[in-house]
Amino acid sequence: MDWAHRIVVAVCTVVLGLALAACEREERRFREMPSGVSPSNVRLSEIQPGLAVTTPPTTSPYENNAYAISEGKRLYTQFNCVGCHANGGGGMGPPLMDDKWIYGSAPANVFATIVEGRPNGMPAFGGKLAHDQVWQLVAYVRSLSGLVQQNATSARDDHMQATAPGMAQPQEHPMSTKAEHPQ
Amino acid sequence: MRAPALWQHGRPSQVCLLSVTALCTGCAGMQSALHPAGPQATHISHLWWLMFWVCTGVFVLVIGFLLYAVFYPRQQNQPVTTPETERRTARVVVAAVVITGLVLFALLVADFRTNRALAALSTSQPLKIKVTGHQWWWEVQYEASIPSQIVTTANELHLPTGQPVLLELTSQDVIHSFWVPNLHGKKDLIPGYVTTLWLQADQPGVFRGQCAEFCGHQHAYMAFLVIAEPPDVFSAWLEAQRSPAVAPGDALQQRGQEVFLSAACVLCHTIRGTPAGAKAAPDLTHLASRQTLAAGTLYNTPGHLAGWIVDAQQLKPGNKMPPNSLTGSNLQALLAYLTNLK
Numbered sequence: 001m002d003w004a005h006r007i008v009v010a011v012c013t014v015v016l017g018l019a020l021a022a023c024e025r026e027e028r029r030f031r032e033m034p035s036g037v038s039p040s041n042v043r044l045s046e047i048q049p050g051l052a053v054t055t056p057p058t059t060s061p062y063e064n065n066a067y068a069i070s071e072g073k074r075l076y077t078q079f080n081c082v083g084c085h086a087n088g089g090g091g092m093g094p095p096l097m098d099d100k101w102i103y104g105s106a107p108a109n110v111f112a113t114i115v116e117g118r119p120n121g122m123p124a125f126g127g128k129l130a131h132d133q134v135w136q137l138v139a140y141v142r143s144l145s146g147l148v149q150q151n152a153t154s155a156r157d158d159h160m161q162a163t164a165p166g167m168a169q170p171q172e173h174p175m176s177t178k179a180e181h182p183q
Numbered sequence: 184m185r186a187p188a189l190w191q192h193g194r195p196s197q198v199c200l201l202s203v204t205a206l207c208t209g210c211a212g213m214q215s216a217l218h219p220a221g222p223q224a225t226h227i228s229h230l231w232w233l234m235f236w237v238c239t240g241v242f243v244l245v246i247g248f249l250l251y252a253v254f255y256p257r258q259q260n261q262p263v264t265t266p267e268t269e270r271r272t273a274r275v276v277v278a279a280v281v282i283t284g285l286v287l288f289a290l291l292v293a294d295f296r297t298n299r300a301l302a303a304l305s306t307s308q309p310l311k312i313k314v315t316g317h318q319w320w321w322e323v324q325y326e327a328s329i330p331s332q333i334v335t336t337a338n339e340l341h342l343p344t345g346q347p348v349l350l351e352l353t354s355q356d357v358i359h360s361f362w363v364p365n366l367h368g369k370k371d372l373i374p375g376y377v378t379t380l381w382l383q384a385d386q387p388g389v390f391r392g393q394c395a396e397f398c399g400h401q402h403a404y405m406a407f408l409v410i411a412e413p414p415d416v417f418s419a420w421l422e423a424q425r426s427p428a429v430a431p432g433d434a435l436q437q438r439g440q441e442v443f444l445s446a447a448c449v450l451c452h453t454i455r456g457t458p459a460g461a462k463a464a465p466d467l468t469h470l471a472s473r474q475t476l477a478a479g480t481l482y483n484t485p486g487h488l489a490g491w492i493v494d495a496q497q498l499k500p501g502n503k504m505p506p507n508s509l510t511g512s513n514l515q516a517l518l519a520y521l522t523n524l525k
Binding site for chain 2: 028030078079127128129130132133
């Protein structure tokens, strides 16, 4: 009886220990060496002549890494993606939070779009961005339309951007109502 | 050779005392609340010394009474309490409580007077400097009524001596805290909110400041220098900072500028007088005039600068500067250009 008890306790300890070890959520990789990892099999069209050729997709190193996604969010603001795409809703540029992807939604496609630029206004950032920064942006852009694991997208930013709270905004004085309702 | 000999012939306690003394003298000056360089820090250090000596006195008294109680010879077979000893005990306790209350009240008054003295420093037309905290560096902006005369620099705060200066502190990301022990106490930088701090340096000197509120990975390496200069030297410095960056002087520097403008640098940094105008990272217009790199982490030498450009993550893991792969000749050209930005 006593032995059985001990064995149960030991097994429980080992299982709990293993479960705890599996709790690591993400790895913060600060020092990604500048690598040549750039996708070479980017296809902008689904259709093709003859048999369908399936090439293995280039996997993003940061697809489900919460830290990378939050870094991507910081860079998205910092490099003024906001200027055209707003916070995903689009403006001068197409929205990024819907399910329509003009040049493909795969990580490699988004990577190529950022690096090469696209006609009608998307600048080419190739050579101006470190590769791992592009991959962080890719992860964040894909997270806008729910293409990465839900639990990797944090509700809280790692880098809160400071904006003045509502009461710190200058008070606006609307014109008198006479001008708005001419007789 | 001297140290082992000392260790052999002297007692270890002497060696320890010597090294502690050496350590203390080594700390003197640059970042210490005990070496005040302005009126604010002088008030604070007076209060500090008052509290130190009062607390030392209280400590010695308490330990003295404790030792007296431990070693006081008590006669055997004598009852512990009698009505007379109880009355005496009551008198002693009341006296101790009254004395403690008086001491605490005196400290309260001293504290109140210090606070009033700290708040008294002001002037109607102060030099206004805007300090913005970023993870993990300091943006310093000298305000001017003409926009083209606004000077932006980083991690170095120049002050004219002998006049009050008004700092407007805010943060771009998380809460930081501005602390130059030689000049004043701490003041938090809060995102979306402006706090103010009056400073005055009386003597020219260089003081080290430090972020005093944990703000992430590189909080410990978020430092800056305060350089107090006579007013004429300060005006000359400010005038020099107002000018745009010097143009490349030779072919190598010219190529360095092209490298800067065509590589990733332009996405974050500004060099006034060139197309580089991003605001995410320190302004590099007069980089070579600054004493340190990476927010007080490294001395500003070409070697450190090269290491920082190529692999900043090795020097300050987690900071926002990405590694840059440049060919050797491009890096040399870039260094020639950047080290010329006086």
